Amino acid sequence: MAEINQGVRETVNSQAAQAFYRTLSQAAISALTPIAAVLVALAFGALLLWLNGFNGSDVVTVMVFGSFQDMRSVGEILLKATPLILIGAGLCVAFRCSIWNIGAEGQLYVGAIAATLVGTSIDGLSVWVHAPLVMLAGALAGAAWAGIAGYLKVRFQASEIVTTIMLNYIALILTSYLVTGPMRDASAAYPQSARLVREAWTPRLVTDLRLHIGILVAVVLAVGLYIFLRRSSRGFALRVVGLNPHAARYAGMNVARNVMIAMCISGAMAGLAGAFEVAGVTRRLYQNISPGYGFEGIAVALLAGNNPLAAILSGGLFATLRSGSEVLQITSQVPQVLVLVIQGIVILSVVAFAKLRDILRTVA
Amino acid sequence: MDDMISLTFLAALASAAWRLATPLIFASIGEVFSERAGVLNIGLEGTMLVGAFCGFAAAAATGNIPLGLLAGVAGGMLFGLVFAFFTITIKADQIVVGAALNLLGMGLTAFLFRTYYVSTGKGIEIAQPVHIPWLSDLPFLGEAFFRQNLIVYSTVLVAILAALVLYRTSFGLTLRAVGEHPKAVDVAGRSVVGYRYAAVLVGTGLAGLGGAFLTLGHSNQFVEGITSGRGFIALAVVVFARWSPIGAFFVSLLFGLFYALQLMLQAQASIVVPYQVLQALPYIMTIVTLVALRGKGAAPSKLGQPYEMR
Secondary structure: OHHHHHHHHHHHHHHHHHHHHHHHHHHHHHHHHHHHHHHHHHHHHHHHHHHOOOOOOHHHHHHHOOOOOOHHHHHHHHHHHHHHHHHHHHHHHHHHOOOOOOOHHHHHHHHHHHHHHHHHHOOOOOHHHHHHHHHHHHHHHHHHHHHHHHHHHHHHOOOHHHHHHHHHHHHHHHHHHHHHOOOEOOOOOOOOEOOOOHHHOOOEOOOOOOOEOHHHHHHHHHHHHHHHHHHOHHHHHHHHHHHOHHHHHHOOOOHHHHHHHHHHHHHHHHHHHHHHHHHHHHOOOOOOOOOOHHHHHHHHHHHOOOOHHHHHHHHHHHHHHHHHHHHHHHHHOOOOOHHHHHHHHHHHHHHHHHHHHHHHHHHO | OHHHHOHHHHHHHHHHHHHHHHHHHHHHHHHHHHHHOOOOOOOHHHHHHHHHHHHHHHHHHHOOHHHHHHHHHHHHHHHHHHHHHHHHHOOOOHHHHHHHHHHHHHHHHHHHHHHHOOOOOOOOOOOOOOOOOOHHHOOOHHHHHOOOOHHHHHHHHHHHHHHHHHHHOHHHHHHHHHHHOHHHHHHOOOOHHHHHHHHHHHHHHHHHHHHHHHHHHHOOOOOOOOOOOHHHHHHHHHHHOOOOHHHHHHHHHHHHHHHHHHHHHHOOOOOOOOHHHHHOHHHHHHHHHHHHOOOOOOOOOOOOOOOOOO
16 A cells, blocks of 8 residues: 555656656747847857957847946846836737837837926925835826827727837927926926936935936836736736737627727836936926837737746846936947847847747647 | 910929929839828838938949939838838837838938038939930920930920830739729638839839939939938829829929929019918828819728738
């Protein structure tokens, strides 16, 4: 009897071990795809530099490692990672629901506008009230801006790809109007808004770095969205709608509501990113407050395989490349826009490797 | 206000509208081909940028405008080949690939422009208006319609040719069938993949031409992001035009009118609206258009879907 028990236990153990190894190897394979994609993109970047008379190896030595010099430069990377993680994690939710929100850039700007309004018009609040209020205003405004495209999609079947892009341009033009007109600080030489009151500023993480608590908020929210997508029934419904809206409708799910929720979550994250840019970094609203974080966030989400948890890593990576490209421009006059090329190649390589993996899987 | 309704103003408006519609006409007619075969190319913006840059670079090197236009078409098609390989051959998501190509187009053209041209500040000789005897001298009409360069005139030819190919040739019939019922085409022994490649190449070639017009027939310089959303607006034009090339021609003209109005009203001192409102006009109208034309109506039934051979 004891021997049989022993045997059963061993079988169970080896089954558990097998399952463990299977999960491990699957995790390894799914991590391999983005790593390979990044390597291909870097190789392409090196080739591009070399072909145009620059030093190709700079891509690795400067773009990847060049910005890790001291605490300050690491802080700058994390500062850039903040909006990328926020936007990337938010877009993971939208993309999982098959909502192609290309409008994060515009949602970021609208969030920045709302944050500026709340941060400049109210005075005398405690920092414990005012700073969160600014963040909330940014998130709500971003959600509302994205909600326009969501509503037009569910009500009029207007393609969200086109409407979100048009809303990007409109948000940029709106910002330009506000900082040159009604919100302009008349005493400033450049078009910019008045400065946010001190209580509205996002608290800094370390006193002598620009890095603010936004990075913590971004990581916590990304983890939260991961749990939301994986564990909540609403997250499940979003994914079903994304995979097959007809099946979702047949199963009694409200497709329109899920589309709106996915749209608004991604918009809120982008709007929050905008609020942090104003309240945490610039303290004022400018015309070009974002160097294209909203578009970069798309690449962040795709590299993360639409997994908000992985978006923390891919956001950090893209922030590193962006910082590195700034160093590269200063040291070797390489145009900083190289980073866009690398992003594009990353997306294409992710797609290609994912297909390759599928093929290998069916062969095996 | 008197100035606004004068004939001179109207003639200048019509003339500017057609000129500003030209890149949209090329790009949207090209996209009609692509979408009729079931391929949605949201990478149009990046493709147009590549066309604008290649056209500019070739013309700056040779001083030859036709050669520049050809380079624009070739650059667009090269980009189209990448798009086709990813979306048709390895059946990747068309939207994801399109987004990647937009980033690539923006990044590559800006990178090369900053590396080689930005410091030179070099402009090029652009295509000049062609004087047509008698017609160009007509009062009002001459000024409104017959003082364009050859590229602008060619849009009419391209629209008619596109309609003929799409509706009156066996190639066009098969191409449309590929977007509606690829299985039938496959069973009939024709290559779905081949037709989709052809459609994408026609589409991106025309998008490249539209981009090249911006640098060779409109502004004499390449500027980063010179297309400023025209590739995306062309996508909306196609929906508004119900996937018809002639429709795309006229809808593009309407959008050209919005652009022209925006430019000309900005120059009017008597207008009190902030210029940003006018600036936003083409973008707002694109959304209004999409909403006004709710429903998919005439969309090819297999739009956006890769074809799986069984």
